[in-house]
Amino acid sequence: MVSADGRASDDTVAALGEFGLIRRMVADRTQPATTLLGPGDDAALVAAPDGRVVATTDVLVSGVHFRLDWSSPEQIGRKAVAVNLADLAAMGAVPTSVLVGLACPGDTSVPLLTELAEGMWAEASRARAGLVGGDVVRAEQLVVSVTALGDLGGRPPVTRAGARPGDILAVCGRLGWAAAGLAVLGRGFRSPVGVVNAQRAPEPPYAAGPAAAVAGATAMIDISDGLLADLGHLAEASGVGLDVRTERLRVDRKLVDVGSALGADPLHWVLTGGEDHALAATFPSFADLPEGWEQIGTVLLPDTGVTVDGSPYERSGGWEHWR
């Protein structure tokens, strides 16, 4: 059957069926050596050479975490995997594998879902992780739930709780780009593509997490909700204060240009914008920061909270669901 717009109506997930769809999503893929048993059985088997496994899960919902009219399915797939792999990196872990739970309406087109899978594979491959299992079910709304597993290579995990007064505060990765992209998209524009694509799919610095762990990072966090919001979590868990020096923050020329065009403050995006999935970490003052890491502040005594140039940041920011 072919509908008026030329699209074959049997080209939906309802027509193809769960098992047929899964076959298309996993066919002809190369798994890394850590995938000991991939998709197709009751469960997957993944190498955990360390004798421990780091595990995290994040759920993305259509209309909440992505918009099908703003992002391509490939970008959405990349984002769903990236936000999870960034959490592994923030513990100092190297990703090994990804599992995907996909809920979608029956009339979702098969090409959309195979392109989504393409994005998931691409991002997993970028981190040398396998896509080892999943589930596809019917729902009213597209929901992509990803779980990522990783290995610490014998190192202790770098939690949010180890920062000590006198440590260096540093970041690796982009800040404010996704927020600038969101502002652009929200005004109905589609360019500049640099910031817009940053919103559509982040590019977390995966290797910087394990590198920070090796360099002696005392605490680390993935910046998903905004720099100050996530530093607040780290400060609370560690029982320390954190002061960010704005002159240390990189405000890219692109952000300045977009800020000028939209009448917005690019520094505010850098301080509060989420979804870039940069990493923030603290290091002993004598540590050599690994490549890509830049000091942005210092760790202070407890109960001073998170400050910017020594003062509380007055403008609200940071993303919390439901608020």
Place this chain on the structure above:
Amino acid sequence: MVSADGRASDDTVAALGEFGLIRRMVADRTQPATTLLGPGDDAALVAAPDGRVVATTDVLVSGVHFRLDWSSPEQIGRKAVAVNLADLAAMGAVPTSVLVGLACPGDTSVPLLTELAEGMWAEASRARAGLVGGDVVRAEQLVVSVTALGDLGGRPPVTRAGARPGDILAVCGRLGWAAAGLAVLGRGFRSPVGVVNAQRAPEPPYAAGPAAAVAGATAMIDISDGLLADLGHLAEASGVGLDVRTERLRVDRKLVDVGSALGADPLHWVLTGGEDHALAATFPSFADLPEGWEQIGTVLLPDTGVTVDGSPYERSGGWEHWR
């Protein structure tokens, strides 16, 4: 604020917020020794003593896999965890941990979600697994995505692919109960509670999976879609035929009674009903079946498919999404 029906309107997930809800869901819980780092950081850390980890994910959607007017939130939580732990058991693995991705409308009540969490903890505890991490996000519909991790204790995984002609075919656990319960609920009844509760939350025989592996099981599968449907998957993966002998199948008195009352064939529920999450496995003919396992048939030469008393089963059955 209190609404007309007396319910505090700040008793919703939207009012409490993501972080407050997560705190309530994980507060005061005891983790097993395998949980090296539990909820609260970017990712969890779980013991994988075997140097490998078994991983599976299953997604449950409101109105598709459960109904809030048929099941309590506690039962839904138990079911979401149970269907995943059964997949681990079917590989011969012992569960270690569970991660939960929860998507729900902002007006979902906090008591509903804490009761759901209570059910997830109860079922995980029953299998000595920890609930080590999760994510809570906003969506139009309640979606519960669970990932479960397990350990093989040095054994090879028992896949669907190892059955050989001449092997014994055996099952452990209940068959047809959830289907009978669904038939009862579908007619608007709420009893007998035995079958109704089997539909609301399965009770998979977790320990029977590793026991079968130790006893030399050559292939194994979790019966989620119906006995014949899942035996079809095992037969296909192993390249064998399977014959089920109906005189070997246990048709419980409860199923006979419900069948009589509803004018339905209880044997059809046993052969095709899903959602009980019993285990089916094949064993060498000389094997001693572990406790709880009962022979129901034999493994035949390839290309004979799945037969019942030597003939194809004519009535359709088995659950596939989208169809």
